[in-house]
Amino acid sequence: MRKTWIAAVACALSFGLAACGGSAPSGAAGGAGEGGVSPEGTIKIGSLHALSGAAAADGQQMDNGAKLAVEAINNAGGIAALGGAKLELLSADTQGKPEVGQSEAQRLVQEGAIGLVGAYQSAVTANVSAVAERNKVPLVIDVSSADSILEQGYKYSFRVQPSSTVLGTQAANYLTEVSTAAGAPAKTVAILHEQGPFGSAIRDSFTAEAQELGMTVGPAIAYDAASVPDLTTQMTQVKAAGVDVLVVAGYYRDGVLAAQAVQTVQPGVDAVYGVANGAFDLAQFPAEVGAAGEGFFDSNYHSDMTKPEMQELAKLYTERYGDTIRTGAVLSYDAVRVIAQALQTAASADPTAVRDAIASGEVDTLLASNGPIAFDEKGENRNAIPILMQVQDGTIRQVHPDSFAEAAPVYPAQPAPAAR
Known part of the structure; x- marks a missing residue:
């Protein structure tokens, strides 16, 4: 049942990607091959959350949500437009500290991450978004609501959840x-x-x-x-x-x-x-x-538990991790899917091409919302409620x-x- 559901969701994602039918930044060279795909045929995505400290329970949930999304996409064949390239999640512990989040984000970019998701606390995300902008690597914010994050004129940061x-x-x-x-x-x-x-x-x-x-x-x-x-x-x-x-x-x-x-x-x-x-x-x-x-x-913001797909993800999460899924984990799951769809649409792992595809794309969501994830010119999800x-x-x-x-x-x- 579990593997069937993973494949079904990821295949639905792949069909959606198909229907949607440059060079890496200097900091992204480490561990990445041509076009952002590593020599091993993987595409790296960075997950930045508080895995220790006062917010560790939430951070671990969110990292788990990102892992489940990567697993689902890989089990369905990876990114078809890039020869079936698989995703690889690089997890980093921000400790809930802005300065640690900043240094960890830079490290992940240097290790070849072509996109980032995170980072829960708004103060941490503010620093991570600056790193993303400087390195021209897209950041999909799963949880962090402070308006100021997207009031800097950044082009590489996008927020799935509603703003403050x-x-x-x-x-x-x-x-x-x-x-x-x-x-x-x-x-x-x-x-x-x-x-x-x-x-x-x-x-x-x-x-x-x-x-x-x-x-x-x-x-x-x-x-x-x-x-x-x-x-x-x-x-x-x-x-x-x-x-x-x-x-x-x-x-x-x-x-x-x-x-x-x-x-x-x-x-x-x-x-x-x-x-x-x-x-x-x-x-x-x-x-x-x-x-x-x-x-x-x-x-x-909240998972829409009236959706059968969300009920299945909640069941899977409990089976896998022995805990009840939190909405933050669902947002991280969706954030990874945003990057995956952009990879398929762009048919490239170049971070700027991925950024452009994120900005123009739409992705179905497991959250209660007014429609699919779709970003306005500031990077806000216009359908988030x-x-x-x-x-x-x-x-x-x-x-x-x-x-x-x-x-x-x-x-x-x-x-x-x-x-x-």
Whole structure:
């Protein structure tokens, strides 16, 4: 069953590539043969993620997703337009540090990578995108939302997931729609966010749209996601503000800390509402925090679990790695497929030719979206959207908009108190 599905998906990709029917940069010479194909007949793609440190669980998932995509494409015969050349994934550990991501990206290019995928934390991706631009090697960003990454005028960086502006703006609209439909419109909101480019950009875009919609936003409380030991002090500030809704933008570890602090402090909000939160829409989250996370929302990019292909990939991932697949892994899977289709379309592994094919191509996605992956002139995926999810009875359910909903949203959803 597993091999059949891999071949089916990759063959479908190959047919799509066929229907779509220069020289390497100085840094890319190492390990690469003519046209970016190594003497062994492989084409190298670099995968840059945090494989150690606070975000290691997410980084390892994303690297695994990239590996599954490479495996699927190779099992289906490789890149037909290049004589069946196989893909080779070069994995690198950014440690979640911008300077390490930068040096590792340069190393992968020097080892012959003709394209890169990564890199999860926006601060890391900002440095990696600069390396990609300097070396004229395409970077397909799987996860990193900060608007500033693609505001540099770069030509070699492309983002699969929605930008911070899209994430924050749509999240504010979803909150208004869901709370108003429930007869309890959200009027006041506090924001708890990680202090880096990602959390700050989400704060700004959500705030701007929420204010346009008539909500009062504040306080906005920042924290260091890599080192914060707990969020009890910050949650006490939220409680003192007496707001209707608490918005939380951060990563997985700090998302768990937020849920624990909510349960301990009981801030008295109608809902805890994640915006691009790295925890609240993952199956691991309710399993880890239990009743503390019941009712939590998250407006985020997400795998579309109504698609049979996505259900099969989720099954394969669990069989292979003994874990539930996270959306980040699916984004990495799609990012590799973007590069693979570009190789086929260009009939070349020259990085500039691959870049041009990425810019003009379309690739079907396993994510909830408005259509296939297709990039605008800035490198943003014009069809990328978030959807709203909620923890209901310990399970993550898609609840809004109606076109993606598996269940109706429950609002208000006051957090449960700690058991006595």
